[in-house]
Amino acid sequence: MLKPEKQLARLRNVMANLQAHLSLAAYTKVNTKWRQMNYIPDFNRFYYICEGEGCLIIDGRTYYPQPGQLFIMPAGVEQSFFPISEHTFGKYWCHFTAKIGDLNLFQLLGLPHYIEVRDRAGLVGLFEQLIRHYESDRFTAYMMQKSVLLEIISLFVEASLQDKYEWKPLNGDERMGKIHTVLKYIDQHLHENITVQEMAGLLHFHPNYFIRHFHEIVGTSPIQYVQQLKIDRAKALLSATDQPVSDIARSLGMEPYYFSRLFKKHTGLAPSDYRVLFYPIV
Structure with a gap:
């Protein structure tokens, strides 16, 4: 089996062909009816938790996200989410696709489901830009959306590969x-x-x-x-x-x-x- 550093070197070349598309972006303070069970989406979700409590189940793993954590809920993976108290999540979120050829980036890389965000203000700024471009009717809005989305994806991937998480490349x-x-x-x-x-x-x-x-x-x-x-x-x-x-x-x-x-x-x-x-x- 290839060593992770060898796979990274080759994937770096393949990553040049990454195609990303944003479909939704917003900030939401969810209500107590916020819930979806055993769903397999064909798009990815980013959830950046700012406040509150709740539960995410991603590919059979249960998480209770904390403020300052950025979660990825990958396409093609069974997932559920629901509140656990009256103090519900306030979160920035977006739905998007990120593919190399016909393979989903996050399944391909086998990254963890979340990272601890070091520069919280910086990430909030990126999400605010993403939402602003998503809501804009400017001619260049789509290009600006893609630019910011790629920056958030890059932040997640970079932090995942540098932090303590165990990288499981290629996911078999x-x-x-x-x-x-x-x-x-x-x-x-x-x-x-x-x-x-x-x-x-x-x-x-x-x-x-x-x-x-x-x-x-x-x-x-x-x-x-x-x-x-x-x-x-x-x-x-x-x-x-x-x-x-x-x-x-x-x-x-x-x-x-x-x-x-x-x-x-x-x-x-x-x-x-x-x-x-x-x-x-x-």
Whole structure:
């Protein structure tokens, strides 16, 4: 089994294809009739508890949230919620989707169901922005919603991976396990000209089926994924070494002319111009 740090390195590349969409956002002081039992939603919920008492049951685990805790109730997981006293929850909340391909981000990463928020005022500010953009009819409102939502998701993921919680990567997803075989192969052969046929052969898939399968899970085509990794590796080499551009190209399994054309297509700069901007002059 891959070590968590190895999985994180590969998932970091896959995370570039995260798609998030907000459907509802608000602050609510719930009443004593607030209740839903044994429900499996097709969307995620964030609950940021500001005051009060209540119970959440998520995937068979029972929680009594405290003020300052941010809970995720993931899509596709059985959940229940209800009050336990007259002193009910006051909470910021939102409903949203967050997917990489057709996989839910939170099930994919196997994160804990809550974090202790260190910067409470900062998170309240983010939720206030999210609600304001959700209620806005401005032309750019959707983009602003997505920007703030991604910031809240990032906060949750970052805190989960850095804190004391036990990370259970991939949650045993069989499809992602197969794709990790391919991602590992790409990492180990990035210096070569990797073909779709080679990658498909690792899983004994027809190339056309493999392309669809890869895109459904990763959110991009296998060739686009490989190209992006090569460009990222090239950026690191250009900004940290004085290795000739032609040598960098060949170390990534590409002819210099094609490499320069692909690099400019992805970054808007020729490799030599990128180096002038980012290579430290000693």
